[in-house]
Amino acid sequence: AMAGCGWARSVRGLLLDVSGVLYDSGADGGVPIAGSAEAVRRIKASGLKLQLCTNETQATRENFVRKLRALGFDISVAEVTAPAPAACRLLKERGLRPHLLVHDDLVPEFAEIDKTNPNCVVLGDAAENFTYANLNEAFRLLIGMEKPVLISLGKGRYYKETDGLKLDVGAYMKALEYACDVQAEVVGKPAKRFFESALAELGVPPEQAIMIGDDIVSDVGGAQQCGMRALQVRTGKYRPSDENHPLVKPDAYVNNLAEAVDIILQQL
């Protein structure tokens, strides 16, 4: 699967997508993908650095890590790069006071942020909070601004849960973009700045890092745009048609995270 991957010899750190790589998500909390918990342990034992790079916005990092640990993953909060903390840094830098249209469980991530008299809207995967009333409220705030500022935590089209496919934040982002004639600023994969944050937290330059993900565009394409190598796993949202993607070609395919780690550790 990774013939000619001599470049893997120079690797010093791995960025891992979470949903579809470590576990399959669902309303029931999700199930680990076979071999992934052991693979995380082997990465750490090898001395390679590791950082999770996720677009998860339905929970604080604390609760997200609690869930991962319950599923058997040896992960700490500092090892998670997620959109909400990145958005908080951006809000502070630019003096922005957000109106939040996000999942209830994400709200504590914005505890330190001034939310009075909003001058921007932050949109996450709000799930059940995507009501007609809440969408109209966010829209009215935006259209009432002299220059509307819409910050979107990711731009995914949809995702799969145990009870079926769900529209992701990107669909609602497009609705507000069209209604307000504005372009959202995306915080999360595949934004270059977000990968750069994850690399900074990993402490490794892009040419010595490998991204491993299941999303051909957001994970693989986004990481390659930042100068990283990127592997696509054949788990999660992977589809065979991804291997004919017109624009993005992974540096290698692997059946799952366990196989990726096998091959990378053999090169070291």
Add this chain to the structure above:
Amino acid sequence: AMAGCGWARSVRGLLLDVSGVLYDSGADGGVPIAGSAEAVRRIKASGLKLQLCTNETQATRENFVRKLRALGFDISVAEVTAPAPAACRLLKERGLRPHLLVHDDLVPEFAEIDKTNPNCVVLGDAAENFTYANLNEAFRLLIGMEKPVLISLGKGRYYKETDGLKLDVGAYMKALEYACDVQAEVVGKPAKRFFESALAELGVPPEQAIMIGDDIVSDVGGAQQCGMRALQVRTGKYRPSDENHPLVKPDAYVNNLAEAVDIILQQL
């Protein structure tokens, strides 16, 4: 306002937008625009043909006409061209069986249409029916089709009601377009085919018809694309900045429908 409008001499019929031209809409039923009911009577007395050309999708034509009559307008059902009946013709022509995501009050317009085992989605201004569950349901049906067919009753960005601005059907159309990677087929203004239906019902060729509307793009631009003259009223959603629109220039501006009718009748 209409200096040099000698072309109005050849006019034989008028297409009128409704909301913002005849009345201002609202949850309370709306209020007539001063002089508009009298203007409709004068058009009819003059022998000019008249057809309402509306993107209204929150009521059947029967109920819509009942509301207009209660507001003082002498209008019959046959004088209304609206998206739902046009969509029904399209569905029948192409053997399409719709899943409806529309306002409850619009559903009777589709009474004659086979809705079993849907092979397309018809999207209207569903208002309170734009719930998270309903949007996910429409999305799942579309993404499950070999070639998704999304028919949108108009593509408006937003509209104003007495209790504030509301997202219009176009915003939800964009959400589903993005999630399913599909382009919606728009039935309603500004689609050329919709104006052509209205002209057929008016019984007048485009060069002898005038469109009167408050929407610079959907009413004025759409009608001009069909070879009609088009006037913009300074009522409804008209904004002074419309007069600097980069792409669309009305054949004339008028303060309201009453003034438009004054001037047109003077030319005859």
